[in-house]
Amino acid sequence: MARLANLETEYPVLDSTVRNFCASHGIFSVEDFLIHDLYMLAAFAEQNNSSERLKEGIAQVLSVIDDMHQPWLNGMELLEDAKRNKHVFPTGIQGIDLLLGGGIRVGQLTELVGPSSSGKTQVCLRTASNVARNHMVLYLDTGNSFSPQRIAYFLGKTINPSSAQAKNQFLQKVMSNISCHSVFDIFAMFDVLHQLESYLRCQDGRGGCQMRLLIVDSISSLISPVLGSSSTQGRALMTSAGYLLKKLAHQHNLAVLIINHTVGGEGGYSKPALGDSWKCIPHSRLFLSCDRGSNNYNVSILRHPSMASGKAARFVI
């Protein structure tokens, strides 16, 4: 949303007379234009001396605004897009794949919630190792919890190599598809997501191995330090992070997996962190927990676009 002064180079009709007129009504940028009553503005323009020019200026700004919104799509186009692009990636963990009807879906934001040591990072590592066989993966790590040994272990379990050298080559090929980046505050994460956006825009044009999975472990540790203080910036950052992730997922056909932790709730039950404003942002939410003293984990659906919430399953890592 540019300032009107900056638009003059592109659209010469927005010269100083138009801008002075707008400034007299408190309009300095295109955004201010949107929140003003345009009929009143047009009426004032009529009464002014150079009314023709002012009306041209107003029409120009309106056409600039028109160019900015997303194109309209109808149901058939959405269905075509879903069939062609929005596949399902199996996580490699049988219990979770059965529960979700295949795995995590491209174009959606899936959240894993759970108390500490409930297997969230392990599920992410397993999914990354599975998807990396054919696609590229970006793992954003906030707690130094990315473990390449674990990825190598998961990959080693699934193949039956003829020789150590073949196994090494396979590991190298797959693990080179996984990129890991450490971010320790939310502004760094926004930087990385912007770089990723420009990378994906170039990627959409060419073929080859494409990036299809983004993991953020964990988004709650990035948001908690800024949330809840007296200013509202924390919540704005949280919502814009959520929308940016969803936009990346839909426009560039990524599956996005994020991790959230839990806090104490009413009656001693733990509930997901980040509060009610975050609750409706992820498309699907899965609650993980671990049986004390064993390798068995439980997963239940808190929210999913096409499955009933409350369905549960067990799995073993």
Next chain:
Amino acid sequence: MEIWRLPISASQRGKLISAGYTSLSSLSSISSSDLARELKVSESEAMNILKVASHSRGSETSNASCSIVEGAQSAWDMLHDEESLMHITTSSADLDNILGGGIHCKEVTEIGWSSLSLIVNSVLKYKLTTAFGSESIIFMLIGGVPGIGKTQLGIQVAVNVQIPNDFGGLGGKAIYIACIEDMSEYNRFLRKDFQECKIKMLPQDILENIFYFRICSYTEQIALINYLDKFLSEHKDVKVIVVDSVTFHFRQDFDDMALRTRVLSGMALKLMNLAKRFSLAVVLLNQVTTKHTEASFQLALALASAAYSVTARGIRNSSSSCKRIKMM
């Protein structure tokens, strides 16, 4: 509203928005003196704002073709890096076994200790940990009732990090941040040395290599963690940071629970950042508290629900002679 995403102060942001600058592109073609005049701020502030804005814009355009984002590493490279990582031994073979060789650098470790043996199945937890192989433990947080021996472990680690490379150690220095007044710790430092009879080091040398900070309030703690960045750039041979009772100043008389959560999670992220950037190990000592859940009392690490990013936690049981560790 991309201005939200810039790391600038709230008042500067408010001034930018009320002057009509709501996106990064609007800041692209203005000079710092014009901006200073419009926002009514000093020229240096305006220059700062423009620098921050152009940095976040520049990161969009300068995209290296080889990596997706700047600073990312592929998993294959990380696997090879990790194999060359050194461990700091805790001088206890069993504890070292559970931790996968000792306390790892680039990681923060938390262990809890208690004197009640309510918690069972430490053996199963041990099996779980070994099934993970040499699991990289990031944050080591040691929790326990005061006096049970967690300070012992902290001091032992601060001494052991100085073992020279020839003997399998790291040959580095240590930072010890203490919240609890205990002058007898100095004696303990000296006594520890006599166990390392193979290494010809004088007690004074060992003490010289430990940087001791004493903090008296939570604001000092936050300030110190922020200062450590500069300190570590000057003293590159520091290999471990031990924080005695990271949550001590937050437990009594701290009214604002939300502030506590925010500060602790922010502190954890900063320590994690230091651990990664300077390749050092961070050991946090904590206290345990009892948690009343479902009509039974269970031990839990103090402020564990303020879940700051901890990868490995353990609670140590000691009942007379037998000492067990439970990892959480």
